Every structure is written in structure tokens, then in C-alpha cells.
Amino acid sequence: MKIDVRHASHPEAVRAFDTEMLREQFLVETIFEPGEIVLTYSHYDRMVLGGATPLATPLALSAPKSLGQETFLAERELGALNIGGPGRIRLDGTIYDLARLDCLYIGKGITEVLFESADPKNPAKFYLVSAPAHAIHPTVHLTPEKARRMKVGALETANRRSIFQFIHPEVCQSCQLTMGFTMLEPGSVWNTMPSHTHDRRMEAYLYFDVPADQRIFHYMGEPTQTRHLLVGNEQAVISPPWSIHSGAGTSNYSFIWAMAGDNKNFTDMDHVAIGELR
Helix, strand or coil, X not given: CEEEEECCCCHHHHCCCCHHHHHHHHEECCXXXXXXXXXXXXXXXXXXXXXXXCCXXXXXXXXXXXXXXXXXXCCEEXXXXXXXXXXXXXXXCEEEEECCCCEEEECCCXXXXXXXXXXXCCCCCEEEEEEECCCCCCCXXXXXXXXXXXXXXXXXXXXXXXXXXXXXXXXXXXXXXXXXXXXXXXXXXXXXXXXXXXXXXXXXXXXXXXXXXCCEEEEEEECCEEEEEEECCCEEEEECCCXXXXXXXXXXXXXXXXXXXXXXXXXXXXXXXXHHCC
């Protein structure tokens, strides 16, 4: 298992970052590595994000030193969303089969977590997001059919999209973690515009289903100090609480969003009018 640690950056310091520094601090370029668990520990709300890509051998989720615990979920909860081939997750001996776009909420206290692929030639790709937890909530297997689905946007503004809310108070209980994914329709490229911030919680985006020769312009920064990152397929962005998080692609795409912080209110946002952006 590999882990990278990212410290928090003050917004005034970020104003002076060049492209290389922005990418170093906020872009996670490698999420899925065959036969590995690759994690990034962010000091924003102490979120851990990463990927597990098992081949013929199951992968065990152990506790890195940065967690300070004997087991990964001793004081944490975890969301795992599969964007690869069919796979399974074993939790203390109990098996959960996950098809593509299935999600598993895993509560605090589980001691053994094993990731497996049904076919090593078409491996599962489990995107993992974890946050500190203060209570135990039951494990829940979530499919797109069980998600809270919202269809929003319009073709006229190039942002027609479907939002699937998985780990959300109306679907699945958690301590602080929320998680789901958004799919843009063909001909639509914009997400989260008009943009917003939510100073009470951070967010992470994993972009996927991005064609190899296409890219996402991910917009970040203070509303009057915007910056951008060029993001490829299956790369993630760490979004600080003070930052906007909008994107426009050179084609349509999908992304997994996850949040952790002071509340789980999906609509708790500080909206920013397009005319106010700089």
C-alpha cells in the first residue's frame, strides 16, 4: 500500500502558486495502480482518498502510520465506489459483490477489509474515500437504483446531468461522509456552474469516463482569485473549503464527489454569481 500526505494551504498563499505547485498540492494524478492500494491523506478535514485495484491476489486495507491506529477503520468510516469490472469486498468475512457503479458504505470498527476482482483481466477499480467517525453505522450496499437521483441543468447551458446521491442522509446514514457521482449527458460539459463554496466542509472530485485524448478544466481558488487544473481520466482533485469547484470538459464525462466536515447538508452552499468570479 502506498500513501501520500498533503498538508493544507492558506488561500492567500495559493494566490502565488504556479501551475506546478497547484498540481503538486491539489491534483492526485495516480489513483488506480494494478495490484496496489494507492492513498492520499489530506489534512483538509483529514480525508483519505485513493483507489484499490486488485488483480489475482486480494488487497488488504491496512492502517498507515499517518492514521495512528492499529486498523484503518478503528476511528474511521469508508465509502468504496467501483468504476471498474465486477469485484467484491470482504468485511470481517462477509462478502459484498459490487458491479460497476455500485457503492459500499463501511462503518467504523470493521477490522479486516479485503478487495478482490472477479476477473483479474477486467479488474475492479474501487475508489475509496474515508473520514474520521465518532459512531458506528451499519454497512450498506448501494446500487444506482437505490440512489437518490436528481436530473438537473439544461442543454442550452451545456450542463444537463444526473446526480446520484449514495452516502447521503436520505439514503444511507454516516457520521460525516457524503458521496455520490454525477454523469453529464453527451453535448454537456459544465458542472457546478454557477459555482459555490462551503466553508464548513471540504470536497474531493474523481473524474472518470474521460476519453484518453480529452481533458477537464477544473476551476478552483477563491471566487475572486480563480485558478485551474488540467485533469485527465481517473485523476482526482482535493478541493479546500474556501475554494470553488467547477469544471468544463472537452467532452462529456462523469465524476465522483465526496465531502467531509461539519455537516451533511448537501444544499449548504455559499453561492457565487457568475458575474462575481474573477
